[in-house]
Amino acid sequence: MRILATYSIKGGVGKTSAAVNLAYFAARSGERTLVWDLDPQGAATYCFRIKQKVKGGAKAIVRRRRELDELIKGTDYRDLDLVPADFSYRYMDLLLDSVKRPTSRLRKVLKPLGDEYDYVFLDCPPSISLVSENVIAAADALLVPLIPTTLSVRTLDQLDAVVAGVNTGGVAIAPFFSMVDRRRNLHCEIVSSLPEERPEILSTQIPYSSSVEQMSVRRAPLGDYSVRSRASEAFRSLWEEIKGRVAWPS
Amino acid sequence: MPDRVLKPDVTMASVLSVLGQLPLLESVGESNVASTLYDTLDWRLYRSGLILREDQTNGSREVTVLDRHSSDALAGTRVGEVPRFASDLPAGRLRDRLAKHTKIRAVCPMAEVRSHVHRFKAVDMNDKTVAYVHVESTEVPTDSGVRRLGWRIRVEPLRGYDREADRLVHRLEESFGTTATSDDLATRALQVTHPDAGRVHPVSGTLLAPDTAAAEAFTEVLTQLLEAVVWNEKGVRSDIDTESLHDFRVAIRRTRSVLAAAKDVLAPEPLAMLRPEFRWLAQQTSDLRDLDVYLLGFEELRSELPPPADVGILPLRGFLRSARDDAFAQLVAVLDQGRYRSLVNRYRYFLSHARSTVGQPQASQPILAVASERIWASYRSLLRHGRLVDDDAPIEALHDLRKRAKKLRYLIDAFRALFPDDEIAELIAALKQLQDNLGELQDCEVQTARLEGFAELMTTGSRTSPATLSAMEVLIGHIRRREAGARAEFAEHFARFDRPRNRKRYRGLFRANLAGAE
Ligand SMILES: Nc1ncnc2c1ncn2[C@@H]1O[C@H](COP(=O)(O)OP(=O)(O)OP(=O)(O)O)[C@@H](O)[C@H]1O
Numbered sequence: 229m230r231i232l233a234t235y236s237i238k239g240g241v242g243k244t245s246a247a248v249n250l251a252y253f254a255a256r257s258g259e260r261t262l263v264w265d266l267d268p269q270g271a272a273t274y275c276f277r278i279k280q281k282v283k284g285g286a287k288a289i290v291r292r293r294r295e296l297d298e299l300i301k302g303t304d305y306r307d308l309d310l311v312p313a314d315f316s317y318r319y320m321d322l323l324l325d326s327v328k329r330p331t332s333r334l335r336k337v338l339k340p341l342g343d344e345y346d347y348v349f350l351d352c353p354p355s356i357s358l359v360s361e362n363v364i365a366a367a368d369a370l371l372v373p374l375i376p377t378t379l380s381v382r383t384l385d386q387l388d389a390v391v392a393g394v395n396t397g398g399v400a401i402a403p404f405f406s407m408v409d410r411r412r413n414l415h416c417e418i419v420s421s422l423p424e425e426r427p428e429i430l431s432t433q434i435p436y437s438s439s440v441e442q443m444s445v446r447r448a449p450l451g452d453y454s455v456r457s458r459a460s461e462a463f464r465s466l467w468e469e470i471k472g473r474v475a476w477p478s
Numbered sequence: 479m480p481d482r483v484l485k486p487d488v489t490m491a492s493v494l495s496v497l498g499q500l501p502l503l504e505s506v507g508e509s510n511v512a513s514t515l516y517d518t519l520d521w522r523l524y525r526s527g528l529i530l531r532e533d534q535t536n537g538s539r540e541v542t543v544l545d546r547h548s549s550d551a552l553a554g555t556r557v558g559e560v561p562r563f564a565s566d567l568p569a570g571r572l573r574d575r576l577a578k579h580t581k582i583r584a585v586c587p588m589a590e591v592r593s594h595v596h597r598f599k600a601v602d603m604n605d606k607t608v609a610y611v612h613v614e615s616t617e618v619p620t621d622s623g624v625r626r627l628g629w630r631i632r633v634e635p636l637r638g639y640d641r642e643a644d645r646l647v648h649r650l651e652e653s654f655g656t657t658a659t660s661d662d663l664a665t666r667a668l669q670v671t672h673p674d675a676g677r678v679h680p681v682s683g684t685l686l687a688p689d690t691a692a693a694e695a696f697t698e699v700l701t702q703l704l705e706a707v708v709w710n711e712k713g714v715r716s717d718i719d720t721e722s723l724h725d726f727r728v729a730i731r732r733t734r735s736v737l738a739a740a741k742d743v744l745a746p747e748p749l750a751m752l753r754p755e756f757r758w759l760a761q762q763t764s765d766l767r768d769l770d771v772y773l774l775g776f777e778e779l780r781s782e783l784p785p786p787a788d789v790g791i792l793p794l795r796g797f798l799r800s801a802r803d804d805a806f807a808q809l810v811a812v813l814d815q816g817r818y819r820s821l822v823n824r825y826r827y828f829l830s831h832a833r834s835t836v837g838q839p840q841a842s843q844p845i846l847a848v849a850s851e852r853i854w855a856s857y858r859s860l861l862r863h864g865r866l867v868d869d870d871a872p873i874e875a876l877h878d879l880r881k882r883a884k885k886l887r888y889l890i891d892a893f894r895a896l897f898p899d900d901e902i903a904e905l906i907a908a909l910k911q912l913q914d915n916l917g918e919l920q921d922c923e924v925q926t927a928r929l930e931g932f933a934e935l936m937t938t939g940s941r942t943s944p945a946t947l948s949a950m951e952v953l954i955g956h957i958r959r960r961e962a963g964a965r966a967e968f969a970e971h972f973a974r975f976d977r978p979r980n981r982k983r984y985r986g987l988f989r990a991n992l993a994g995a996e
Pocket residue numbers: 238239240241242243244245246267271352353354406407408434435436437438440441442443459
């Protein structure tokens with residue numbers, strides 16, 4: 229089981245869109261896939277038409293009164309399941325703070341599912357918190373959407389600093405460009421120059437596309453209603469590229 | 479929640495039209511699906527209430543262990559190929575489950591189940607799927623044409639939607655005036671292809687009343703052993719599982735032991751005819767079994783070798799494989815031969831009349847007394863000979879002892895149901911330790927002899943490299959050392975077997991039952 233987290237310190241950069249679509253293509257290629265929507269907003273949960281509700285809430289999970297296994301919902305897609313978001317995830321930080329070894333809790337909670345899934349996607353709220361520390365400690369890789377701006381570099385530097393502060397088993401950082409608008413010169417410039425400085429940036433880019441915005445209306449992954457769109461194709465190749473990175477620490 | 483099944487008392491067409499009109503239920507098309515049910519040749523899964531199912535959909539293959547009475551899935555995984563042995567599977571629940579029941583047995587296809595399916599999805603208010611409803615009509619191909627297994631409605635809940643699925647099942651129960659149950663489709667399918675599904679021929683223990691007349695009891699035991707021979711013959715021929723040959727040989731050997739013990743119980747002329755024939759049959763199987771054992775243990779043997787011998791030895795495996803193919807072809811030819819067929823026929827005819835044998839001195843004595851006497855005598859002779867073996871005894875003396883120990887073991891196995899089970903179990907455990915030691919000696923002896931033989935054969939074929947031959951010499955050296963170790967341990971094993979507590983147990987169990995015992 230590999231754990232991949234879509235993560236960024238910044239909000240609205242495409243984390244949820246990436247988690248949903250990458251998970252969809254992972255499952256389509258035959259990998260047993262689980263999405264855990266950790267954001268109390270529940271955008272990923274909504275996208276799969278699943279109700280936001282977790283029996284016993286965040287407390288039951290953090291205190292391990294309920295195994296994650298009992299909370300899993302099947303999506304409408306083969307090999308793709310989801311652990312829904314819950315309003316109580318807002319208090320996850322406080323709850324985590326009250327247990328022993330708070331940063332490795334998520335990893336522990338996920339561990340029993342090791343036989344059952346090939347990939348787990350964690351969709352995180354934008355923040356620096358105990359939750360994000362947990363995510364960084366649990367994940368094999370952080371998938372970091374980058375909107376190409378002059379601040380992109382700084383975002384990556386900040387992220388490095390955050391990761392350096394967490395005791396991880398060796399997490400890979402895999403940034404990729406998100407919402408790339410080819411009509412804007414600045415985007416084109418950054419997309420072509422930044423990878424020289426930051427070779428860890430994945431080569432697949434997700435274009436800006438209205439079809440992605442439609443996800444919250446259609447309540448489905450792109451592949452369900454718009455397989456042939458450029459954005460859908462981009463997520464599919466991004467998945468292939470991510471999967472191909474076998475050198476990731478496990 | 480497991481799948482639920484409804485079998486309404488109306489036509490399938492009317493069910494389809496009702497389902498088509500129910501709110502929150504949408505048709506998602508029709509398709510043909512096929513799955514295959516697997517078990518070991520001796521039905522280990524079936525007898526434990528389970529079965530292994532393979533499903534192929536969209537190019538991926540899944541294997542699942544089911545409760546065969548309810549069709550509930552207990553563990554499953556996606557695979558590239560259907561495993562032959564539990565150990566072929568990746569670590570996990572499925573492997574553990576399978577290994578627990580199949581042990582070292584291979585699984586093979588037992589039945590194919592084909593269904594034509596109309597599929598519906600049940601959704602909630604958000605248009606989220608909560609369950610699938612399958613209306614499926616099923617058939618099973620057999621040698622004598624296709625057998626229909628009827629049709630049914632199956633509700634398959636999506637994970638995490640048990641409550642919604644429950645509600646749906648209630649709705650369907652009301653609509654069709656019937657109650658949902660679990661489904662034993664797998665069991666029914668297997669019973670169509672194998673009317674004797676789950677039946678195995680006991681290799682040990684036949685239930686007998688202690689006062690049964692000896693002739694009848696011997697005939698009963700021998701008849702069951704004959705069935706085991708014939709049944710395992712099928713497995714030997716199919717060549718899926720090397721354990722079939724092992725069981726075939728065990729059944730033959732037990733038959734020989736019991737035939738030998740049948741003196742004074744069954745008519746002497748047929749016994750005199752049958753015994754050498756079974757010895758001949760046993761001999762026909764030895765080559766193949768030896769080669770099987772070699773190949774099964776090859777990797778372990780190889781791992782004992784230091785480099786470069788561990789690589790140098792590899793050509794031996796190719797040689798063994800082709801020798802094994804030859805031996806298999808030879809054995810099949812023997813099984814097709816008139817001599818074997820007529821042995822089985824004549825033996826069967828003999829047994830069909832042997833139950834009521836009269837005129838033999840012990841034919842009508844109670845089986846408890848006769849079996850006890852035979853076991854006691856066999857035990858006494860094993861002790862007598864064993865006590866004569868010292869450190870200087872020739873290896874032949876140990877081989878002789880091994881045969882006597884086996885004879886004793888087979889007799890105890892054949893009649894064990896006459897005696898208290900826990901005591902017999904302990905007694906067998908003690909005997910088995912001695913047998914293991916003697917068996918190890920014999921194995922080493924046979925292996926070195928065979929290796930030397932192979933080396934000779936391989937040198938006449940010019941392509942064998944000196945590296946391979948020297949690796950074989952290293953191997954022979956290893957086996958010799960193992961043999962010496964086993965030889966050195968013999969005295970200790972025998973002393974254990976001969977200790978007072980064990981002697982007392984034999985006396986208590988067997989001598990006490992002898993006719994005219996004090
Ligand atoms: N490639 C894209 N093209 C156009 N719009 C996009 C694209 N990716 C995301 N969006 C839109 O941007 C908004 C934010 O996207 P998304 O929810 O995926 O980001 P996020 O990082 O998960 O946000 P949050 O931090 O709020 O969780 C959404 O309205 C989404 O539809």
